[in-house]
Amino acid sequence: MSILLRSTLQPPEITKEILERFDIYREEKEIPPEVAQQITAVITNGGLGLSSEEMRALPALQMISVYGVGTDAIDLVQAKERGIQVATTPGVLTNAVAEMALALTLSAARRVAEGDRYVRAGQWLQGNLGLGWTLFGETVGILGYGRIGKRIGELTRAVGMKVLYTDLHPTPGEEEAFRSSPLELARDCRVLIIAAEGGEKTRGLVNRTILKALGPDGLLVNIARGSVVNQHELILALEAGELGCAALDVFANEPQVPKELIAQQKLVLTPHVASATIDARRAMGRLVIDNLAAFLDGKALLTPLNL
Incomplete structure (x- = not known):
């Protein structure tokens, strides 16, 4: 497994395409050590993020793709130190x-x-x-x-x-x-x-x-x-x-x-739904997919954070 999917993305066809196109491990309460060693990319959202401890548990991590624009739940200092690329979905929401x-x-x-x-x-x-x-x-x-x-x-x-x-x-x-x-x-x-x-x-x-x-x-x-x-x-x-x-x-x-x-x-x-329109979420999902594809192809990310 090379990509960790932390949460389901909406609309459903986005998650379906991710599961079909990429080598995905869907997150459970605990990731087996042998799987954690192989994770090179993580798909997460602004609320879940990826904590310092969670990042340290993924020694091969090279890229984090955020479904949203919030990065306060991600250890950006560690990402910079380790050279981990971070992509968000600006503009479309x-x-x-x-x-x-x-x-x-x-x-x-x-x-x-x-x-x-x-x-x-x-x-x-x-x-x-x-x-x-x-x-x-x-x-x-x-x-x-x-x-x-x-x-x-x-x-x-x-x-x-x-x-x-x-x-x-x-x-x-x-x-x-x-x-x-x-x-x-x-x-x-x-x-x-x-x-x-x-x-x-x-x-x-x-x-x-x-x-x-x-x-x-x-x-x-x-x-x-x-x-x-x-x-x-x-x-x-x-x-x-x-x-x-x-x-x-x-x-x-x-x-x-x-x-x-x-x-x-x-x-x-309201329950954190500011970006929750079918149009915005579909565009966000497409950008997550496109950033992942660029990363796996060794190309520049479409919307990288400047760390």
């Missing part, structure tokens, strides 16, 4: 994730998910739900202004929002919209959308101070990684009324979601 960011923003501002529960529970018979607020004319702050962040900017401008952002550096031509820190960004917007990478550099970046700056009328949207938000401080800010509401597709310890978040009626919660 950009539109789907950006659409989800807009959908969550609209759902929270217009109380769509809350209204659905309200009707199903028969509460409409006792009176109206109450008022939401329009996005037109409001300011959105985008934390992380890469491919996905820029696409979110385009979509939110299309519904009449003013766009601000923060990143490592200003984007040429958009300097006026740049804010130097997440705190400055939160102070200047009503909606804060997180599109930053996960990992140690951004762990807990959005803390209670930033949430208080966003304010009791503010909305936090996270379609990036749960680790970017200090989840405990988010709960405290919501319970204290320091933050208006949140729409979350990602959490700190997925799939476990704290009961304190579930209890918040105004929150919109």
